[in-house]
Amino acid sequence: MTRKRRRLYLLLACGIGVGSASALALTAFQSSLTFFVTPTQIAQKDPPPGQVLRLGGLVQMGSVEHTEIDGHPKAVFRVTDGKSSVQVSYVGLLPDLFREGQGIVAIGSIRPNGTFRASEVLAKHDSDYMPKEVVDALKKSGHWNPAAGGPPPASTWWDKASFRKVDSMQHASGNGPTGG
Secondary structure, X not given: OOXXXXXXXXXXXXXXXXXXXXXXXXXXXXXXOOEEEOHHHHHHHOOOXXXXXXXXXXXXXXXXXXXEEOOEEEEEEEEEOOOEEEEEEEXXXXXXXXXOOOEEEEEEEEOOXXXXXXXXXXXXXXXXXXXXXXXXXXXXXXXXXXXXXXXXXXXXXXXXXOOEEOOHHHHHHOOOOOOO
Protein backbone atom coordinates (compact mmCIF):
# COMPACT_ATOMS: atom_id res chain seq x y z
CA MET A 1 0.00 0.00 0.00
CA THR A 2 1.41 3.35 -0.97
CA ARG A 3 1.83 6.26 1.37
CA LYS A 4 -0.82 8.29 -0.51
CA ARG A 5 -3.40 5.52 -0.20
CA ARG A 6 -2.76 5.13 3.56
CA ARG A 7 -3.18 8.87 4.05
CA LEU A 8 -6.43 8.80 2.06
CA TYR A 9 -7.82 5.92 4.20
CA LEU A 10 -6.80 7.73 7.39
CA LEU A 11 -8.53 10.95 6.26
CA LEU A 12 -11.61 8.97 5.23
CA ALA A 13 -11.77 7.20 8.60
CA CYS A 14 -11.35 10.53 10.45
CA GLY A 15 -14.08 12.12 8.33
CA ILE A 16 -16.47 9.25 9.03
CA GLY A 17 -15.65 9.44 12.76
CA VAL A 18 -16.20 13.21 12.96
CA GLY A 19 -19.40 12.96 10.91
CA SER A 20 -20.78 10.19 13.12
CA ALA A 21 -19.91 12.09 16.31
CA SER A 22 -21.56 15.24 14.93
CA ALA A 23 -24.72 13.34 13.94
CA LEU A 24 -24.97 11.76 17.41
CA ALA A 25 -24.44 15.12 19.13
CA LEU A 26 -27.09 16.83 17.01
CA THR A 27 -29.56 14.01 17.63
CA ALA A 28 -28.99 14.21 21.40
CA PHE A 29 -29.34 18.00 21.31
CA GLN A 30 -32.58 17.87 19.35
CA SER A 31 -34.19 15.41 21.77
CA SER A 32 -33.39 17.67 24.74
CA LEU A 33 -34.98 20.81 23.30
CA THR A 34 -37.85 22.22 25.34
CA PHE A 35 -40.13 24.71 23.61
CA PHE A 36 -41.86 27.57 25.43
CA VAL A 37 -45.61 27.85 24.84
CA THR A 38 -48.48 29.90 26.20
CA PRO A 39 -52.01 28.60 26.83
CA THR A 40 -53.20 30.37 23.65
CA GLN A 41 -50.53 28.62 21.57
CA ILE A 42 -51.61 25.26 23.02
CA ALA A 43 -55.22 26.07 22.12
CA GLN A 44 -54.26 27.04 18.57
CA LYS A 45 -51.54 24.52 17.67
CA ASP A 46 -52.48 21.43 19.72
CA PRO A 47 -48.97 20.05 20.43
CA PRO A 48 -48.59 16.26 20.36
CA PRO A 49 -49.04 14.45 23.69
CA GLY A 50 -45.74 13.55 25.34
CA GLN A 51 -43.67 16.38 23.83
CA VAL A 52 -41.79 18.19 26.60
CA LEU A 53 -42.81 21.87 26.78
CA ARG A 54 -42.37 24.87 29.03
CA LEU A 55 -45.79 26.37 29.72
CA GLY A 56 -45.69 29.98 30.87
CA GLY A 57 -48.34 32.28 32.19
CA LEU A 58 -50.15 33.27 35.36
CA VAL A 59 -51.85 31.03 37.87
CA GLN A 60 -55.55 31.80 37.35
CA MET A 61 -57.28 33.28 40.37
CA GLY A 62 -59.46 30.77 42.25
CA SER A 63 -58.20 27.74 40.33
CA VAL A 64 -55.74 26.12 42.77
CA GLU A 65 -56.83 22.84 44.36
CA HIS A 66 -54.58 20.84 46.71
CA THR A 67 -55.03 17.10 47.25
CA GLU A 68 -52.89 14.15 48.24
CA ILE A 69 -52.03 11.01 46.25
CA ASP A 70 -50.34 8.12 48.09
CA GLY A 71 -49.01 10.53 50.70
CA HIS A 72 -47.61 12.94 48.09
CA PRO A 73 -49.04 16.45 47.65
CA LYS A 74 -50.82 17.11 44.36
CA ALA A 75 -51.85 20.47 43.01
CA VAL A 76 -54.28 21.12 40.17
CA PHE A 77 -54.51 24.67 38.85
CA ARG A 78 -55.06 26.63 35.66
CA VAL A 79 -52.42 28.70 33.88
CA THR A 80 -53.67 31.62 31.81
CA ASP A 81 -52.21 34.22 29.48
CA GLY A 82 -55.34 36.35 29.46
CA LYS A 83 -56.90 34.73 26.39
CA SER A 84 -56.88 31.01 27.13
CA SER A 85 -56.12 28.75 30.05
CA VAL A 86 -54.79 25.23 30.49
CA GLN A 87 -55.36 22.92 33.43
CA VAL A 88 -52.07 21.82 35.02
CA SER A 89 -51.54 18.93 37.43
CA TYR A 90 -48.38 18.64 39.49
CA VAL A 91 -47.39 16.02 42.05
CA GLY A 92 -44.80 17.32 44.49
CA LEU A 93 -44.07 20.35 46.60
CA LEU A 94 -44.79 23.67 44.93
CA PRO A 95 -42.27 26.50 45.27
CA ASP A 96 -42.72 28.75 48.31
CA LEU A 97 -43.49 31.71 46.04
CA PHE A 98 -46.27 29.88 44.17
CA ARG A 99 -49.67 31.60 44.52
CA GLU A 100 -52.68 32.68 42.48
CA GLY A 101 -51.95 35.56 40.11
CA GLN A 102 -48.26 34.57 40.10
CA GLY A 103 -46.18 34.28 36.93
CA ILE A 104 -44.89 30.72 36.58
CA VAL A 105 -43.23 28.38 34.12
CA ALA A 106 -44.25 24.71 34.28
CA ILE A 107 -42.11 22.10 32.56
CA GLY A 108 -43.98 19.00 31.41
CA SER A 109 -46.15 17.65 28.63
CA ILE A 110 -49.70 17.59 27.33
CA ARG A 111 -51.61 14.43 28.17
CA PRO A 112 -54.07 12.82 25.74
CA ASN A 113 -57.01 14.27 27.72
CA GLY A 114 -55.74 17.83 27.12
CA THR A 115 -54.37 18.59 30.58
CA PHE A 116 -50.77 19.59 31.16
CA ARG A 117 -48.81 17.33 33.50
CA ALA A 118 -45.94 19.26 35.03
CA SER A 119 -42.76 17.59 36.22
CA GLU A 120 -41.40 20.89 37.53
CA VAL A 121 -42.95 24.24 38.48
CA LEU A 122 -40.86 27.41 38.65
CA ALA A 123 -42.09 30.63 40.27
CA LYS A 124 -40.59 34.09 40.09
CA HIS A 125 -38.12 34.89 42.86
CA ASP A 126 -38.87 38.56 43.48
CA SER A 127 -41.33 41.25 42.49
CA ASP A 128 -39.14 42.55 39.64
CA TYR A 129 -38.63 39.24 37.86
CA MET A 130 -40.92 37.57 35.37
CA PRO A 131 -39.70 35.03 32.78
CA LYS A 132 -38.88 36.74 29.47
CA GLU A 133 -41.26 34.48 27.57
CA VAL A 134 -44.16 35.38 29.89
CA VAL A 135 -43.41 39.10 29.52
CA ASP A 136 -43.34 38.74 25.71
CA ALA A 137 -46.63 36.81 25.72
CA LEU A 138 -48.31 39.45 27.90
CA LYS A 139 -47.08 42.28 25.69
CA LYS A 140 -48.20 40.44 22.55
CA SER A 141 -51.67 39.79 23.98
CA GLY A 142 -52.03 43.50 24.83
CA HIS A 143 -52.39 42.99 28.57
CA TRP A 144 -49.24 44.91 29.46
CA ASN A 145 -47.59 48.01 28.09
CA PRO A 146 -44.20 48.47 29.82
CA ALA A 147 -44.25 52.21 29.06
CA ALA A 148 -47.28 52.53 31.35
CA GLY A 149 -45.49 50.90 34.29
CA GLY A 150 -45.37 47.47 35.83
CA PRO A 151 -47.77 44.69 34.91
CA PRO A 152 -51.33 45.13 36.21
CA PRO A 153 -52.68 42.67 38.77
CA ALA A 154 -53.42 39.30 37.20
CA SER A 155 -57.06 39.46 38.26
CA THR A 156 -57.63 42.36 35.83
CA TRP A 157 -56.05 40.71 32.80
CA TRP A 158 -58.95 38.80 31.45
CA ASP A 159 -62.55 39.52 30.71
CA LYS A 160 -64.74 36.53 31.53
CA ALA A 161 -66.99 37.25 28.55
CA SER A 162 -64.16 36.96 26.01
CA PHE A 163 -62.07 34.39 27.88
CA ARG A 164 -61.55 31.09 26.06
CA LYS A 165 -61.15 28.11 28.34
CA VAL A 166 -59.33 25.09 26.91
CA ASP A 167 -61.74 22.36 27.95
CA SER A 168 -59.96 19.05 28.42
CA MET A 169 -63.05 17.05 27.41
CA GLN A 170 -63.44 19.00 24.17
CA HIS A 171 -59.70 18.62 23.55
CA ALA A 172 -59.83 14.84 24.03
CA SER A 173 -62.81 14.43 21.70
CA GLY A 174 -61.36 16.72 19.03
CA ASN A 175 -64.42 19.01 19.09
CA GLY A 176 -62.99 22.02 20.90
CA PRO A 177 -60.71 24.89 20.02
CA THR A 178 -57.70 22.57 20.25
CA GLY A 179 -59.33 19.59 18.57
CA GLY A 180 -58.26 17.99 15.30
